[in-house]
Amino acid sequence: MTTQIDDRPHAPGGPPPGERAGDSPRHFRWRRVLIAGVVATAVQMLAFTVLFGNPAVESLLFEAGNGQTDSVLEFWQGDPPPTITPYGDVVEGSRLLAVMGMLTLWGIALAAAFEYVRASLPSRWFGRGIAFGVGAWALAYMFFETWVPYNALHEPFGLVLVELGLELIGMLAVGVALAAVLRDPEPVIELDDAAESRHVWAGEHS
Secondary structure, eight states: OOOOOOOOOOOTTSOOTTOOTTOSGGGOOHHHHHHHHHHHHHHHHHHHHHHHHSHHHHHHHSSTTSSOOHHHHHHHHSSSOOSBOTTSOBOOSHHHHHHHHHHHHHHHHHHHHHHHHGGGSOSSHHHHHHHHHHHHHHHHHHHHHIIIIIIISOOOHHHHHHHHHHHHHHHHHHHHHHHHHTOOOOOOOOOOHHHHHHHHHHHHTO
């Protein structure tokens, strides 16, 4: 068996041919991952509050008379109520700090996962965000909606689909936010003196 070695020239300090900048595990950017995780948490909270807290969606999903089951209404409006509801109500107290802390940890986990798999995602940053958002939605929310609202709380299937659609939009926003913060650095090409001289010579004689 013959082994072919790719000996094409590449910029000093840059990735070898066939690799994108940042593909190597040694480029795992923990500081930026932490920043991206906080940004993802803020984007998710804002997006879900807007999506689930607007009057049309709130009346459809969280009020009696639209086919919603009593168990779902009791789940979100019972006593004691949730610390944070999907439609933006917040119960102040020490538990709120714990809930926000756990949500932030989840945002950081999403950012770390994005950083780990970004080399296998589409090359353009926006496409990376969309692809990651779909993947995160499929892994988290499809299971949650099936196991809790549909299975345990007997929510109507049509309303489960509405919630899944809204959650997909929210996770697409999170994915795009992560991709924007964790974009690959622009490659810097440094020419040695000989290459620069050849470049100038070619320009003068073109």
